[in-house]
Amino acid sequence: MKSKRFNQRMWLYTLMIFITILTVGPFLITLFMSLKAANEGIYSSILPASPTLENFVTAFDKANFGRYFLNTLVVTVIAIPLNLLFCSLAAYPLARMDFRGRSVVLAIIISTMMVPFQLYMAPLFQLAGSLGLQNTHIGLVVMQVSTAFGIFLMRQAFLRIPKELEESAYLDGANKFKVWYLVALPLVKPTLVTLAIFTFMGTWGDYLWPLLNSTESSMYTLSIGLAQLSQNFDGSNLKLISAASILTTIPTLLIFIWLQKYFISGATDGAVKG
Amino acid sequence: MSRGPVVLPNAKVKVGTQKKSRLSMRHVAPWFFLIPSLLILGTFLIIPILEAFQWSLLDYKIIAGTGEFVGLSNFKEIFTDANFWMALLNTFIFLIIVLPLNVFLPMILAVLVNQKIRGVSTFRILYYLPVVTPMVVAALMWKMLYSQSGIISGILVKLGLFDSPTNLLIQSSTALFAVSMITVWKGLGYYMIIYLAGLQSIPKDVYESASIDGASVFQQFRNITIPMLAPSVTLVSVMTIIAGMKVFEEIALTTGGGPSGATTTLVMYIYKKFMNLDVSIASAAGIVLLVLAIGASLLQMKLTSSREDDLRA
Numbered sequence A: 001m002k003s004k005r006f007n008q009r010m011w012l013y014t015l016m017i018f019i020t021i022l023t024v025g026p027f028l029i030t031l032f033m034s035l036k037a038a039n040e041g042i043y044s045s046i047l048p049a050s051p052t053l054e055n056f057v058t059a060f061d062k063a064n065f066g067r068y069f070l071n072t073l074v075v076t077v078i079a080i081p082l083n084l085l086f087c088s089l090a091a092y093p094l095a096r097m098d099f100r101g102r103s104v105v106l107a108i109i110i111s112t113m114m115v116p117f118q119l120y121m122a123p124l125f126q127l128a129g130s131l132g133l134q135n136t137h138i139g140l141v142v143m144q145v146s147t148a149f150g151i152f153l154m155r156q157a158f159l160r161i162p163k164e165l166e167e168s169a170y171l172d173g174a175n176k177f178k179v180w181y182l183v184a185l186p187l188v189k190p191t192l193v194t195l196a197i198f199t200f201m202g203t204w205g206d207y208l209w210p211l212l213n214s215t216e217s218s219m220y221t222l223s224i225g226l227a228q229l230s231q232n233f234d235g236s237n238l239k240l241i242s243a244a245s246i247l248t249t250i251p252t253l254l255i256f257i258w259l260q261k262y263f264i265s266g267a268t269d270g271a272v273k274g
Numbered sequence B: 001m002s003r004g005p006v007v008l009p010n011a012k013v014k015v016g017t018q019k020k021s022r023l024s025m026r027h028v029a030p031w032f033f034l035i036p037s038l039l040i041l042g043t044f045l046i047i048p049i050l051e052a053f054q055w056s057l058l059d060y061k062i063i064a065g066t067g068e069f070v071g072l073s074n075f076k077e078i079f080t081d082a083n084f085w086m087a088l089l090n091t092f093i094f095l096i097i098v099l100p101l102n103v104f105l106p107m108i109l110a111v112l113v114n115q116k117i118r119g120v121s122t123f124r125i126l127y128y129l130p131v132v133t134p135m136v137v138a139a140l141m142w143k144m145l146y147s148q149s150g151i152i153s154g155i156l157v158k159l160g161l162f163d164s165p166t167n168l169l170i171q172s173s174t175a176l177f178a179v180s181m182i183t184v185w186k187g188l189g190y191y192m193i194i195y196l197a198g199l200q201s202i203p204k205d206v207y208e209s210a211s212i213d214g215a216s217v218f219q220q221f222r223n224i225t226i227p228m229l230a231p232s233v234t235l236v237s238v239m240t241i242i243a244g245m246k247v248f249e250e251i252a253l254t255t256g257g258g259p260s261g262a263t264t265t266l267v268m269y270i271y272k273k274f275m276n277l278d279v280s281i282a283s284a285a286g287i288v289l290l291v292l293a294i295g296a297s298l299l300q301m302k303l304t305s306s307r308e309d310d311l312r313a
Helices: A002-034 A054-061 A065-096 A102-112 A117-130 A137-141 A148-159 A163-171 A176-187 A189-204 A208-213 A222-229 A238-270 B016-055 B073-079 B082-113 B120-132 B135-146 B151-158 B175-199 B204-212 B217-228 B230-245 B249-254 B266-275 B279-312
Strands: none
Touching: A002 A238, A002 B082, A002 B120, A002 B135, A002 B175, A054 A065, A054 A238, A065 A102, A065 A137, A065 A148, A065 A176, A065 A189, A065 A222, A065 A238, A065 B016, A102 A148, A102 B016, A117 A208, A117 B016, A117 B266, A117 B279, A137 A208, A148 A189, A148 A238, A148 B016, A163 A176, A176 A189, A176 B016, A189 A238, A208 A222, A222 A238, A222 B135, A238 B120, A238 B135, A238 B175, B016 B279, B073 B279, B082 B120, B082 B175, B082 B217, B082 B230, B082 B266, B120 B175, B135 B151, B135 B175, B135 B249, B175 B230, B175 B249, B204 B217, B217 B230, B230 B279, B249 B266, B266 B279
C-alpha cells in the first residue's frame, strides 16, 4: 500500500518536473545565452563556457537600454497611481449611487472593453499627433491612466461592500467623498492591489501603442527597444537580445515574487464572468 | 445601493426647499467622481472608436486628415480581397490549434498543482512564470528556440520528424502552428489558475466516496473532475477565443505575418493595412473583427448563464 503511494508520487514529481522544463526552460536558455562571451559559439552548447556580464554592459552602454528602462519605469510609475485613483473614483458612483444616466455610462464603459485596440489605433495615432503627444511620456501613458477594465474591476469590488457601513458614516455627517475615501477604499484594498498589478503588467510589456507613438529612439520603452534590436536577429546579436530580454523580464519577476498571492487572485478576478 | 443623505419621510413638508437642493446635489455629486475617467476615456477611447466607424465609410487620408464619403465600398474591397479571406482563415486555424490545448493542458497542470504534496506551491509559481513575461520577450525567446540551429529543430531531427535542421517559423506549412505554441505556452499558467479556482470549489467528499467505492485516480478525473469543471472549461474556451482573435505580438515579432501570408491573421491584416496608410480599409477590417469579438462575448454570456441555470437545476 505504502509503496504504491510512493510510486504514484514519483510519477507525479516526474511529470511536474517535465512541465517545469517546458515552462522555465526557455528562460534558462535565454539566460545562458546572455552570459556567453563574445568569442563563444551561440549554439555550441547550452551552458556558457566562461560566464560574463559583458552583454548586459553592452545593452546598457551601447544599445541604450538604460534609457529604455528609465522610460518604461517613468510610464509605469505614472500609470499605476493614476489608474487606481481615476478608476476607483469613477467606479464608486457606478456601484453605490443612484443617479440619472448611470446605466448608460456603465453600459458604454463596459462595451468599450470588447473593442479591439487595432480598430481605433489609427484615429488614436492621429489624435496623439495633433495633440502633440507623439514622442512624449504623456503620450505613452495616456491609454493606461484610466481604463474601462479598471473601472469594471473596481465596481465589482465596491458592489460587495455592505451598505450599512456607508449609511452609518452618512449619519455621522460625512459627505460622499469622505465616505469613498475613508469607508469604501480601505475595504477594497485587495482589488486595488490586483488593479495595480494589471496596470503594471499592461504598461511594462505594452508593445503596439508605444511602437506607434514613439518614432524617436530616445522615447522607446524596453519592449520597443528590444523589438528594434531584434530586427537584426542573427548570431552577432543574439547574446545582446538575450541580455536585453532578461533585463526586461527581471522587474516583472521581482514584482511577481513579491506579490504572488495577488497575482493568483487577480487571475480569477480578471476572468470576467458573464 | 447607497441612498445619499437620509431624508425622513415626515420631514418632507417642513424642509421642502432644502430637500430639493439636496436632491440636485444627489444627482450632481456622482459626476464629480466620474469626470476624470470620462474625460480620459472619452478623448482617447470613445472618440477614436467613433472615428474608426466614420473612417470605415470614407476614403480617409491620414496625412491630409480628410476623406470623402464612399459608403460601403471599403467593406466591398476587403470582402473581395483574397488576402482578407486568408487572414480570416488563418485566424480560424489559429483558434482551432490553440483552443483544445488551452482547454486541456492547463486543466492537467491545475490537477497536478492541486495535489497535497510537498513543494507543490513552488511548481505553481514555476508554471506561472510565462504569464508574467512580457510578450515581446516571450516572442523573442521562442524565435531563438525555433531558429535553425536552435534546440527545437535539434529535437525534431533527433525524433526523426525532420531529416535536417529546420526552422518551423519559416515554413508555410508549420509557421502558424509554431506561432500558436508561443500563445499556448504563455497562457498555461493563467488558465491553470482559473481551473484551480474551479477545482477548489469541488467538495472533497465527492472524491472520498468515489475512492471508497474503488474508483481509480484516472476514473475520478474522468467522471468527477472534468464534469465538475464544466463552467471553467466554458470560461477558458471563451477567453481563449476572444484573446486568440486579437493575437498580435507573437506573430508580429516572429514571422511578421509570413512566410507569404501563412501567419497573417485578421489583426495582422489590419496592422499591415495601417502601416500602408490604408486606414479606411484597416478600419473596415477592424469593424469585422469587432463584430466577431462581440459575437464571441455574447456567446460567452449565453453559455455562462445557461451553465449557471444547469448548476442551479
